[in-house]
Amino acid sequence: xHDWQAAVRDHLIxxxxxxxxxxxxxxxxxxxLDDRYRSxxxxxxxxxxxxxxxxQELDESAALxxxxxxxxxxxxxxxxxxxPGGRLLHGVWQDVRYAARALAWSPGFTAVAALTLAxxxxxNSAIFSIINAVMLRPxxxxxxxxxxxxxxxxxxxxxxQFSASHPNFLDWRTQARSWVALAATSSGxxxxxxxxxxxxxxxxxxxxxFLPALGVLPAxxxxxxxDEDRPGGGTRVVILTDGFWRRAFGGDPGxxxxxxxxxxxxxxxxxxxxxSFQWGANLEVLLPLAPDPARPRGDHRLSVxxxxxxxxxxxxxxxxxxxxxxxLAQQYPADNQGWGVSLITxxxxxIGAGLLLRSFVSLQQVHPGFAVDxxxxxxxxxxSRTAFDTPEKRVSFWRQLSADVRALPGVTAFATGSGVPxxxxxxxxxxxxxxxxxxxxxxxxxxxxxxxxxxxxxxGIPLRGRDFTEADDANAPPTVxxxxxxxxxWRGATSPAAIRSAPRSRx
Amino acid sequence: MTxxxxxxxxxxxxxxxxxxxxxxxxxxxxxxxxxxxxxIEQRSEGAVxxxxxxxYPLLYRLERREWIVGQWVEKEGQRRRRYYRLxxxxxxxxxxxxxxxxxFVAAINRITETSHA
Numbered sequence: 001x002h003d004w005q006a007a008v009r010d011h012l013i014x015x016x017x018x019x020x021x022x023x024x025x026x027x028x029x030x031x032x033l034d035d036r037y038r039s040x041x042x043x044x045x046x047x048x049x050x051x052x053x054x055x056q057e058l059d060e061s062a063a064l065x066x067x068x069x070x071x072x073x074x075x076x077x078x079x080x081x082x083x084p085g086g087r088l089l090h091g092v093w094q095d096v097r098y099a100a101r102a103l104a105w106s107p108g109f110t111a112v113a114a115l116t117l118a119x120x121x122x123x124n125s126a127i128f129s130i131i132n133a134v135m136l137r138p139x140x141x142x143x144x145x146x147x148x149x150x151x152x153x154x155x156x157x158x159x160x161q162f163s164a165s166h167p168n169f170l171d172w173r174t175q176a177r178s179w180v181a182l183a184a185t186s187s188g189x190x191x192x193x194x195x196x197x198x199x200x201x202x203x204x205x206x207x208x209x210f211l212p213a214l215g216v217l218p219a220x221x222x223x224x225x226x227d228e229d230r231p232g233g234g235t236r237v238v239i240l241t242d243g244f245w246r247r248a249f250g251g252d253p254g255x256x257x258x259x260x261x262x263x264x265x266x267x268x269x270x271x272x273x274x275x276s277f278q279w280g281a282n283l284e285v286l287l288p289l290a291p292d293p294a295r296p297r298g299d300h301r302l303s304v305x306x307x308x309x310x311x312x313x314x315x316x317x318x319x320x321x322x323x324x325x326x327x328l329a330q331q332y333p334a335d336n337q338g339w340g341v342s343l344i345t346x347x348x349x350x351i352g353a354g355l356l357l358r359s360f361v362s363l364q365q366v367h368p369g370f371a372v373d374x375x376x377x378x379x380x381x382x383x384s385r386t387a388f389d390t391p392e393k394r395v396s397f398w399r400q401l402s403a404d405v406r407a408l409p410g411v412t413a414f415a416t417g418s419g420v421p422x423x424x425x426x427x428x429x430x431x432x433x434x435x436x437x438x439x440x441x442x443x444x445x446x447x448x449x450x451x452x453x454x455x456x457x458x459x460g461i462p463l464r465g466r467d468f469t470e471a472d473d474a475n476a477p478p479t480v481x482x483x484x485x486x487x488x489x490w491r492g493a494t495s496p497a498a499i500r501s502a503p504r505s506r507x
Numbered sequence: 508m509t510x511x512x513x514x515x516x517x518x519x520x521x522x523x524x525x526x527x528x529x530x531x532x533x534x535x536x537x538x539x540x541x542x543x544x545x546x547i548e549q550r551s552e553g554a555v556x557x558x559x560x561x562x563y564p565l566l567y568r569l570e571r572r573e574w575i576v577g578q579w580v581e582k583e584g585q586r587r588r589r590y591y592r593l594x595x596x597x598x599x600x601x602x603x604x605x606x607x608x609x610x611f612v613a614a615i616n617r618i619t620e621t622s623h624a
Contacts, residue, residue, distance in 0.1 A: 024579075025563075028540060028589045032559055035541040057558045155578045156537060156590065329583055337583055 004033040007055060033057065140276045141346075142215020146308040149349055150182075150321070152300060153342040161342050164302045166295035168328060168336070172304075175324045178317035180309050183210035184289055184302040187280060191381045193261045200379055201244070201262075202282055205289035213307040218271030221256040224288045231292040238267045242275040244284035262287075264384055297335040306343075318343045370421060371460025377420050391474075402452070413458035417451040421459075446486060456481075525557075525565055527608055530593060530601040533575060537592035540566060566591060574600050 008029045033054050040050035103110045141147060151161040152168065164172075164184070173182045183206065190203045208229035211217070218239060227233045238260065240249070249255040259266045262285075273286070291302075308317055321341045329336040380401070382388040388397060398416060405414045431446050453468045463481070472479050532543055543566075544557045557565075569575045574597035581587040593601065 024589075029559055029563060031539075031586070031588065032541045032544070032563075036559075039545075058560060155580055155592075158537070158592065326581065333583060338580075340581070 004030045004037075004054075007058060008033065140216075140278055143307065144346055146180075146310070147214070147346040148306045148308060148314065148317070149344050149346060150304040150306050151342040151344075152325075153340045154338050155340070156338055161344075163300040164304050165297050165300050165335075166291050166302065167293050167297040168325075168339075169302050169304055170291050170293050171328055172321060172324060175327075176317075176320055178306075178309055178312045178320050180307040181209040181213040182304065182306045183207045183213045184291060184304050185210060185279075186289060186302050189379065189381070190262045190285065190287070191264075193264065200381065201284040202280070203285045203287055204280060204283060205287050207289045207291060210286075210305070213305060216273065216277055219274040220253055221269070221271030223271060224286075229288045229290055231290045231294070233288075233290065235288045235290050236265060236267045237270045237288060238262065239271040239273060239286040240269060241273050241277060241283050241285065243282075245272045263381075297332055305346075314343060314345065368421065369461065375459065380416075398452070413454055415452045415455035415458045417455055418449050446482075524608065525561075526569065527601070527604045528555075529565060529569060530574065530597055530604065533591055533593045534598070534601060537578075537590040539588040539590050543591075569597070573597075 005026055008026050036057065037050050037054045040053060041047060045053070103113075150164070150172075152164045153160050154162060169182070169184050176182065185207075186205045188203055188205070189200050192199050192201050206224075208224040208226050211223045217223070219242070221239070224237060224239070228235055228237050240255070245251060245255060249258075253272075256269055256272065258269050260269060261267075267287075289302075306317070308314065318341070321343065325336070325339060325341045329339060382394060382397065388394050402414055402416070405411055451468070453470060453472075456463050456467055465481070468479065468481070528547060529543065532538060532546055538546070540562060544559075544562055548556050566575070566577070570577055570591070573594055575591045576594055577589045577591045579587045580590045
């Protein structure tokens with residue numbers, strides 16, 4: 001078998017190519033030639049003929065060499081150091097004088113240009129102060145330069161940054177050596193009941209090493225212990241944020257040790273966070289995550305952060321974690337095949353968020369696709385362990401709620417759903433179109449939501465075909481309503497009803 | 508003489524449509540270089556063949572423009588491969604190029620149709 005690498009190197013690479021690029025290009029081209037050779041031999045060609053045919057592909061090499069040289073010249077060519085400075089400055093000064101004369105010739109243009117510049121400078125200072133407040137101020141964590149956000153990654157399916165599953169996170173923690181701490185979080189809501197009624201609180205579940213990783217200590221009380229952070233441990237403890245503590249407990253230090261009812265279970269307050277603590281928007285309470293190895297490995301729901309050991313580079317940590325991910329993919333191919341990791345510093349991440357500011361402004365102009373006027377949304381959580389323990393009881397509640405709300409004066413439409421548009425946390429499922437058989441990992445996926453009849457009317461979303469009705473219950477054939485975008489993609493589908501959801505895969 | 512002209516015409520046609528072909532093939536899913544060349548050869552039934560020397564410069568050029576992005580992906584039991592996929596900008600360019608191509612073909616057809624007086 002021929003040594004393709006040598007052939008590629010000999011034929012193709014121009015001399016001034018950046019060495020790092022050099023290797024990857026050779027690797028890529030070598031693979032291509034090898035694939036070609038194998039396919040020709042598989043078709044019955046003799047090894048010698050196949051080799052000759054493949055080498056012929058390299059004959060039109062001038063084009064490739066020139067192209068690569070052109071590509072690399074941009075990296076390599078830079079103004080040579082040691083330019084005679086005097087000559088450079090003289091040229092610049094000449095240009096300035098010429099420009100000044102040109103501006104004097106057209107005062108109107110000069111005025112407009114000056115005004116534009118002034119507006120630009122003004123806008124820049126305004127934007128700078130926002131960015132300064134949001135991004136450039138030091139992050140309120142100890143060692144922010146060593147804080148890394150870690151994602152699971154499946155580039156083939158178009159998911160470069162995805163949540164991690166409980167078992168994967170725990171395996172990373174056991175096997176990785178580059179970290180002072182590997183912590184996980186998962187956000188959600190919890191219902192707090194008291195004599196004043198029920199209130200939905202924004203919570204984040206965190207592992208016990210989360211606060212230490214950020215270098216944050218509770219201002220009063222303590223952090224969770226390791227024993228409180230494991231399944232079956234003493235997990236009914238809660239830490240309050242400063243804002244929530246002041247609002248709900250009047251800033252009373254005696255709140256530590258008190259019991260609160262969360263999701264109808266008693267939780268002991270063990271700590272209060274300092275006012276400087278920032279995580280997410282309007283966070284109210286922290287609860288133990290208690291990572292559980294028995295959870296499904298394919299259920300990705302955790303956000304992971306890591307604190308690098310001093311002296312360990314991000315590259316080394318990334319290499320180590322990639323190796324661990326690869327081993328896990330071999331051990332658990334059904335769940336982990338195709339899944340790697342992606343690591344990004346907190347700082348780069350913030351920069352990414354800053355770029356989003358620009359998009360945010362333009363997003364204000366986009367029509368959301370549903371009618372916003374007069375639309376109100378709310379969240380209902382059925383937290384009683386006995387009142388809603390069967391599907392029948394739950395259905396009965398929703399029917400009653402629907403009837404009661406519809407009877408309220410001023411209400412023209414009411415519906416419930418598993419989520420509202422423009423909120424995060426969508427779940428996607430693989431879909432299958434009759435007539436299109438694709439291998440399991442190439443199937444398209446779509447975000448889904450469950451809604452009750454009348455949802456589309458309440459949201460002002462136009463429908464073709466029919467809405468769901470009360471008859472589409474658990475005993476009827478399953479039905480689905482799809483978006484216009486999805487219908488357009490599958491032009492072959494004869495009607496909305498022709499598209500089927502694939503059997504729920506484990507991922 | 509004619510064969511030289513034909514070859515030149517073929518090359519120019521290929522150049523004009525090459526970017527569109529690559530972008531269109533990446534629309535459905537990410538692919539690696541060899542896979543791209545194979546699909547082109549199969550779908551055109553051998554009429555169009557992208558050799559290594561013309562395919563990769565094109566891929567690298569599209570990558571420089573950030574219409575596609577390449578990523579090394581390692582699958583279980585295989586050596587790693589460089590997969591390319593469309594960027595959002597690439598998708599926009601693809602739909603523009605598609606429209607342009609259709610209009611061009613339609614225009615050429617109109618011009619070259621023999622008309623009976």
